Amino acid sequence: MIGELGQLLVSTRFSSIYRKGDRAIKVTSTGSVVKPHDPTTELALLRRLQEPGNPFIIELLSFDTKQGDVILQFPYIELNLYQYLLEQYQKRCWNPYLLDGDKSTQGSQRINKLPLQQAVGFFQQLAKALQYIHSKGIIHRDVKLQNVLVDVNSGSTVPRLVIIDFGIAYHPEVSEETPNNKITDVSTSIYKAPELLFSVKNYTGAVDVWALLVVVSQFFQTSSASEKFVPAFVDDGSEELEEGSDIRLISSIFHSLGIPTLQQWPEVRDHGSPAFEGMFGASGDGRYLVNQSQTDQREKCLHLFPRLQEVSEPSKTHLVDCLLRMMPFESSKRTTAGEIVTLLHECNGQI
DSSP, rough: HHHOEEEEEOSSEEEEEEEEETEEEEEEGGGOOOOOOOOOHHHHHHHHHHHSSTTTTOOEEEEEEETTTEEEEOOOOOEEEOOOOHHHHEEEEOEEEEOOOOHHHHHOOOEEOOOHHHHHHHHHHHHHHHHHHHTOOOOOOOSGGGGEEEEESSSSSSOOOEEOTTTTBBBBSSSSSSEEEEEEOOGGGGGHHHHHTTSSSSOOOOHHHHHHHHHHHTOOOOEETTTTTTSSSOOOOOTTTOOHHHHHHHHHHHHOOOOOGGGOOHHHHSSSOTHHHHHHHSOOSSSOGGGEEEEEEEEHHHHSGGGGGGGGGTTTHHHHHHHTTOOOGGGGOOOOOOHHHHHGGGTTTOO
């Protein structure tokens, strides 16, 4: 059967991806399932997402179950969003007239050249994808650059994005987990929502909205010191270490947005780990973004998403407002994907 599948592109602990002509073929063994990874659930959710379908969700062309394997066929799209963004970070030319005349320092910086129209368009597309996913009662649980494909042949100035990999996605009627006891070992590195980091098991689609916030922050950074790293507004140490650290990610999130009081984070207080209060106390640090004035909130957002400074008004204000609504730690206070779509509609043609 392997010879029939085509060229092996990637093989992981759970699945293998092949290319055969204009199709990508994903093969996952049901015998090596480690929850929440489940190819049977993935197939069931993908089938739900084809009705009536959404241009920003991967199309399931065909499926089969054979000899203990689940075999899924999709259109082949070469680039993922991580690879695409790396291409947008271009090496700065050395300028001897700059005050920093160190050629090695200047040469190491890579400048983000992603067109702003694409950055905003990508934000809109991903929000529409999540709006559709959540409307089907599904939580993706692994939104990240690597799980978004870029269709550069879409015929538009803004390439079409396509969300893939529903291997750990959740639906209350399909998944074996109960709504109030979901697995928290989901999501990847910097994209983990704060409630996941403190073991809240009754989380919602808001974890995908937080992951989208991190993805969008990667569109609006100005530079990177590495040719293999796309920076975000938070950091888990994965640029320096082989694997990132949840503790470092928590520290980075709190450094950027401040620490709330325990009363301001009832889902952690009532349903999460006591580690939050044990490590950070119950009184907060007085810096929590939600408590700041509108002016201070706006300035903080522009600092964390620096390329927003390049966006013209009124789109800049609409984008800042949208991003600030995605930042609360208490997930019930976080805006929804549908609300993001509505807010971003105001940005059309005004970048």
